[in-house]
Amino acid sequence: MLDTATGDAFVEFDRVQKSYDGETLVVKDLNLALPKGEFLTMLGPSGSGKTTCLMMLAGFETATYGDIRLGGVSINNIPPHKRGIGMVFQNYALFPHMTVAENLAFPLEVRKMGKSEREQKVKRALDMVQMGDFGGRRPAQLSGGQQQRIALARALVFEAELVLMDEPLGALDKQLREHMQFEIKRIADNLGITVVYVTHDQTEALTMSDRVAVFNDGKIQQLAPPDVLYEAPENSFVAQFIGENNTMEGVVTEIKGDSCLVQLDGGALIDAKPVNVTKAGERTQVSIRPERVEFNAERLSPDAHLLDAEVKEFIYMGDIFRTRLSVAGNDDFIIKSRNAPDQERLKPGQKIKIGWLAEDCRALDA
Amino acid sequence: MADATADQAETQSGPMLAADGTPLKRSLARSLRMQRIRALMLVAPLLIFVLLTFLSPIFDMLFRAVENRIVGDTLPRTVEVLKDWDPETSDVPPEAAFQALYYDLFLAAEAKKHTRLGTRLNYEDPGISSLFRSSGRSLDDLGEDHIEAIEDTAKQDWREGAFWYALLGGDAGEPVVESARSQFVALEGETPRGPVGVVWCGLRNVVGAPCPPSLSRMPLNFGLSNDAMAMLPTTSLQYAAFGVFTVLEDGEALQEEDPWEAVYVAMAQDLAAPDAAAKVAAYTGPGAAELQAAQQAIAALPPISFRDGFAEIDEDWLDPTVWRSIKAYSPKYTPGYFLNAVDLEMGPDGVQARPESQQIYVMLFKRTLIMSMAITISCIMLGYPVAWLLSNLPDRKANMLMILVLLPFWTSLLVRTSAWKVMLQQQGVINDTLVWLGIVSDTNRLVMINNQFGTIVAMTHILLPFMILPLYSVMKGIPPSYLRAAKSLGANNWTAFWRVYFPQSVPGIGAGSILVFILAIGYYITPELVGGTTGTFISNRIAYHISSSLNWGLAAALGSILLVAVLVLYWAYDRIVGIDNVKLGG
Numbered sequence A: 001m002l003d004t005a006t007g008d009a010f011v012e013f014d015r016v017q018k019s020y021d022g023e024t025l026v027v028k029d030l031n032l033a034l035p036k037g038e039f040l041t042m043l044g045p046s047g048s049g050k051t052t053c054l055m056m057l058a059g060f061e062t063a064t065y066g067d068i069r070l071g072g073v074s075i076n077n078i079p080p081h082k083r084g085i086g087m088v089f090q091n092y093a094l095f096p097h098m099t100v101a102e103n104l105a106f107p108l109e110v111r112k113m114g115k116s117e118r119e120q121k122v123k124r125a126l127d128m129v130q131m132g133d134f135g136g137r138r139p140a141q142l143s144g145g146q147q148q149r150i151a152l153a154r155a156l157v158f159e160a161e162l163v164l165m166d167e168p169l170g171a172l173d174k175q176l177r178e179h180m181q182f183e184i185k186r187i188a189d190n191l192g193i194t195v196v197y198v199t200h201d202q203t204e205a206l207t208m209s210d211r212v213a214v215f216n217d218g219k220i221q222q223l224a225p226p227d228v229l230y231e232a233p234e235n236s237f238v239a240q241f242i243g244e245n246n247t248m249e250g251v252v253t254e255i256k257g258d259s260c261l262v263q264l265d266g267g268a269l270i271d272a273k274p275v276n277v278t279k280a281g282e283r284t285q286v287s288i289r290p291e292r293v294e295f296n297a298e299r300l301s302p303d304a305h306l307l308d309a310e311v312k313e314f315i316y317m318g319d320i321f322r323t324r325l326s327v328a329g330n331d332d333f334i335i336k337s338r339n340a341p342d343q344e345r346l347k348p349g350q351k352i353k354i355g356w357l358a359e360d361c362r363a364l365d366a
Numbered sequence B: 001m002a003d004a005t006a007d008q009a010e011t012q013s014g015p016m017l018a019a020d021g022t023p024l025k026r027s028l029a030r031s032l033r034m035q036r037i038r039a040l041m042l043v044a045p046l047l048i049f050v051l052l053t054f055l056s057p058i059f060d061m062l063f064r065a066v067e068n069r070i071v072g073d074t075l076p077r078t079v080e081v082l083k084d085w086d087p088e089t090s091d092v093p094p095e096a097a098f099q100a101l102y103y104d105l106f107l108a109a110e111a112k113k114h115t116r117l118g119t120r121l122n123y124e125d126p127g128i129s130s131l132f133r134s135s136g137r138s139l140d141d142l143g144e145d146h147i148e149a150i151e152d153t154a155k156q157d158w159r160e161g162a163f164w165y166a167l168l169g170g171d172a173g174e175p176v177v178e179s180a181r182s183q184f185v186a187l188e189g190e191t192p193r194g195p196v197g198v199v200w201c202g203l204r205n206v207v208g209a210p211c212p213p214s215l216s217r218m219p220l221n222f223g224l225s226n227d228a229m230a231m232l233p234t235t236s237l238q239y240a241a242f243g244v245f246t247v248l249e250d251g252e253a254l255q256e257e258d259p260w261e262a263v264y265v266a267m268a269q270d271l272a273a274p275d276a277a278a279k280v281a282a283y284t285g286p287g288a289a290e291l292q293a294a295q296q297a298i299a300a301l302p303p304i305s306f307r308d309g310f311a312e313i314d315e316d317w318l319d320p321t322v323w324r325s326i327k328a329y330s331p332k333y334t335p336g337y338f339l340n341a342v343d344l345e346m347g348p349d350g351v352q353a354r355p356e357s358q359q360i361y362v363m364l365f366k367r368t369l370i371m372s373m374a375i376t377i378s379c380i381m382l383g384y385p386v387a388w389l390l391s392n393l394p395d396r397k398a399n400m401l402m403i404l405v406l407l408p409f410w411t412s413l414l415v416r417t418s419a420w421k422v423m424l425q426q427q428g429v430i431n432d433t434l435v436w437l438g439i440v441s442d443t444n445r446l447v448m449i450n451n452q453f454g455t456i457v458a459m460t461h462i463l464l465p466f467m468i469l470p471l472y473s474v475m476k477g478i479p480p481s482y483l484r485a486a487k488s489l490g491a492n493n494w495t496a497f498w499r500v501y502f503p504q505s506v507p508g509i510g511a512g513s514i515l516v517f518i519l520a521i522g523y524y525i526t527p528e529l530v531g532g533t534t535g536t537f538i539s540n541r542i543a544y545h546i547s548s549s550l551n552w553g554l555a556a557a558l559g560s561i562l563l564v565a566v567l568v569l570y571w572a573y574d575r576i577v578g579i580d581n582v583k584l585g586g
């Protein structure tokens, strides 16, 4: 699935640009291809152009430049209602003057489907989201989560192969959101539909998606499956945006194959994996995940470069310990350790040494 | 928690007690009452304002539409006598009625109130007002011979107020005097002061600008003599009426005033009574000699015939229709105005249709309703797209457009209406343009003003903002995502609009329609200016009756019917559309 040859791509953005005012590009040169059945999430900070991309795909905005293809056919000139793309809106956009069943029947009615077939499909769609008994209610009589399900059912009832969802869970509380994430994923997998999902909740992105496209500033910063994204961010934006991260600045002093030596601004030397650096003397930002930092003397490899650290704070979080250290002038260096019987509980003021495997510490762009 | 309360309830056998030992219910009620009183105090000023300025005029109007005290107040005795008169079978009423009418009308004429009654009855029986006016003038001549006969017996005595007072006045007869006073007060139309009036006058007293004394409180400083009342009952009665009038209206003392003709006429009547000679002979009080002489003089004359007297003043008094009108409109309350307002009248056989030539109100009501609907519909047609545009344009442009929509509000109504005259008249802009384009020939210029078309055009223009504003605010509250959702579900533009957008904008249409319709139904200036004869509304007729014909009762009846029509329509609207389906804002 990773390998998306342009040939069998179902949805394809080809050098798409978008500007609303003719001065700034909201979407800059977007290239994206996704095969049938993929669950792709667009993740990014507010204003990064996610909704714009979705709207272009749905046909409510036109691309300023470039081509959007669906099943190999350019859809630039097809009006939205002929694209056959299901869509779930952030506020659900359930028609308040219709009952749930009428809402669901609406796309079937405009497709001139017979009454009995319509009823059958509505019923099946309602059952799919476990809302079979709610057909007669008005949207206002439903809870947020129930409305969400109905919106999903409505986007699916006319058997769209591509469903777009723009922050569909944004208005729900945490627990319900987690439940619905699971639900949406299950239904999408069962039906084998292609989903483009927009969120700015990274956990949501990581747990649901086949691939995540991290947006910033109108560009895709990285397009990768969740594990790759988390473990191997390609630039410092992605590294900082996804998950928790410790960053330090420094200069590359030596590159040898898969690892390099970085001199931090405080003078200390560390090992890192060169990702965006190519030669000695370049400035870099190194990034290391808190759970990959090792402080147990026995487990540290003897020939690795170690750093001196002082414990500032120890937070007990149940399953893990979260410890704040002062490392090389940085007071916000976080490490996480598993709550295991033999795990040492650090005390504030304690002086320790920390280190890591060179491949866990990524030397990125400055 | 639930268990705890249950336990408590079980252990306490009596009612629940508050902390200070009073029953909980009572202290709760007390605290709630305090809250309610405080809330009431807060709204009290508004409530009083609304009651005074809004509700009371409405009730006053409703009341005026049925109120008809004027006949009974002006002709109390006549009304009393006419109770026994059957207007259908008999010809003119009996002499007693003429007699009562004489005394009533005499007092009314002196107080200059008889024309008012004439005007009132004229609404029902056109022409009657001149009859009253001329009769009031000529009433002094009735019984001339008898008056002269009495006077001639002792001119210097009879012309002396003091002589009359010595003969008729005294310390007794308070009920008679007071009833004369109340008749006069009713005639003057003064109502006794209510508690508010009393407080108000108290305040004015303190400030040093006291209210003028009320007629029913002013001292009269005279009474009647018991002897005279027994001997000359009618005279005493009339003398009391004269006395009340002299004191209250002219501010003179009765003792110094030579009574008016009606008292002489009453005297002549009393002296002509069969047992008058005996009574007068037995009388020994002041003026006994003069009275005897007068009695003899009267006895020589034929008795006064009021019927003939009135016939002499105006032949119309022998026409029973005049009397029928008086009788028909003598009750304190009358359906007459309402009947009139729907082109009916009270005939001898009960309610009947008015003559064809006088039937206009039903037609006007229908026209008002139909044209108001036409105006409402054209407001919807024109206002909907504008409101849609307003709510979908970017803010800056929308504000600009909004100013254009509101512009009419900033221009005088008269200017706007006159502008339509300029546009629509036969030599106006539109006709000129059409002629110039060759669409209409110069001889066949379109008539677009001073008719229904002109009214509808001008009123649509004037009321349009009242449609656009509620529509706009409702549309503003419909998120664009609904339309997008509909399109993404496969609906084309029209279906998306018609099935999704339009139903949600219906509350705005409802609110706008109610506003426009109700405003239109009561509109008056524009139809007056551009309506001509075919485009006027019922309100123009109401205005006419208020300011020109002064038939306030009819105006009130028409207004009440209009009010009821609006309420009924509102009710029907609520039943059909549902009033919760009306929104003034998103």
Ligand SMILES: Nc1ncnc2c1ncn2[C@@H]1O[C@H](COP(=O)(O)OP(=O)(O)OP(=O)(O)O)[C@@H](O)[C@H]1O
Pocket (backbone or CB within 6 Å): A020, A021, A026, A044, A045, A046, A047, A048, A049, A050, A051, A052, A053, A200
């Ligand atoms: N209709 C519009 N007209 C002009 N500018 C727009 C319009 N819609 C969006 N923009 C601009 O385009 C940029 C991208 O907007 P977009 O809605 O795509 O962001 P987003 O990634 O969906 O953000 P969020 O997470 O907050 O929803 C923003 O800077 C926004 O101001």
Ligand SMILES: [Mg+2]
Pocket (backbone or CB within 6 Å): A050, A051, A052, A166
């Ligand atoms: Mg968005």
